Amino acid sequence: MFEALSPLPADPILGLSAAYKQDDNPDKIDLGVGVYKDEAGATPIMAAVKNAEQLRLETETTKTYQSPAGDPQFDEAVADLLLGDTLANCRVASVQVPGGTGGLHVAAGLIRRCNSEATIWLSTPTWANHAPVFTSAGLAVAEYPYYSSQLRGVDFEAMADALRKLGSNDVVVLHGCCHNPTGADLTEQQWQVVADIAIERGFTPLIDFAYQGFGRGLDEDAYGVRLLAQRVPELIVVSSCSKNFGLYRERVGAVCLVSADTQREHQALPHLLNVARSTYSMPPAHGAAIVSSILHDEALRGQWQQELTSMRDRMNGCRTLLADRLAEMGLGDSFDHIRGQLGMFSYLGLSVAQVQRLREEFSIYMVDSSRINIAGINQQNLDYFANALAAVSR
Ligand SMILES: Cc1ncc(COP(=O)(O)O)c(C=O)c1O
Secondary structure, eight states: OOOGGGOOOOOOOHHHHHHHEEEEOOOOOOOOOOOOOTTTTTTOOOHHHHHHHHHHHHOOOOOOOTTTOOOHHHHHHHHHHHGGGGGGGEEEEEEEEEEHHHHHHHHHHHHHHTTTTTTTEEEOOOTTTTTHHHTTOOEEEEEEEEEETTTTEEEHHHHHHHHOOOTTTTEEEEEEOOOOOTTTOOOOOHHHHHHHHHHHHHHHEEEEEETTTTTSSSHHTTTTHHHHHHHSSSEEEEEEEETTTTOOOOOOOOEEEEESSSHHHHHHHHHHHHHHHHHHHOOSSSSHHHHHHHHHHHHHHHHHHHHHHHHHHHHOOOOOOHHHHHHHHHHHHHHHHGGOOOOSEEEOOHHHHHHHHHHHHHOOOTTTTTOOOOOOOTTTTHHHHHHHHHHOOO
């Protein structure tokens, strides 16, 4: 049977990591994989997570099965984190899922049950795993324009024009904040326009919210989610705790269904849970228990927020340092857009040939689109990176 399978191309990001590991240049820099790194280049466990884990070790009493919706306390706390004050005015059903990717899969399964003819619209460009997740659920995928390399930012006119052509068979995937891979986010005014168009045209927005707290702040980053939750009749939010709690391998996230009325919620929720049941039965418990105890405990929550703030400040600081250094070298015009981007990623705007030169001549690793993980930059490697960038840009 297996002989029928054709070989698959290597995953570009995993290939990059493997090449980086094998490189013996002491100055090598890894700007590829999307995990947060501290000033020392490490991805440590957050102190609030360690403390919550300690508590769990002492208080956990059973490993019995839980329900497909996961931990109800987690579900409630995460809905509150995502929706804040707007929660009181929305009808929300929230379900624990195995990470953002697991959440997108379950959401895709639900969409297919609602409408097998639905088209999922993804931004150009978008996270590399979006199209595979939706196509593997049997859904059609199409693209709307988003980032313009000429504008070095969002081409909102082109995006809005494309959205104005959609209708009730369409689901539009929006990045809640910290757009991956470009770092270019919608402004508050642009979110308002997206809400207007969604209402006018009747498409369903699905917000992929993988970086809450990495851009401007926990509440600020939720602007689009909260606005759409209040304005559109149906919204799907898929959130991830991989980045903002640093729980990558624990697989924690949530799917929130926001509906205009109880009847729709009662129709949708059992199907969402049924998709989960037939896929993985129930989500893993450990990471969600950690998140739940952090969010329910004032001291742990305060500690977590402080840590998250310093991670965000570090990433924003890296942007400024890099842009300043490149401006000092006379390259300001080409890289000034880095300052305004948000989150862990930045699109440098280099050609594939320049990216390859950086890899081959300087052992600097990034994906071919010239997306960099800004958290991979630190005081130690900043000058080396800036000089290499200058060398391939001249
Ligand atoms: C835009 C986006 N969505 C979803 C995810 C999935 O996150 P998780 O690791 O929780 O599956 C990622 C992870 O990189 C992402 O960048």
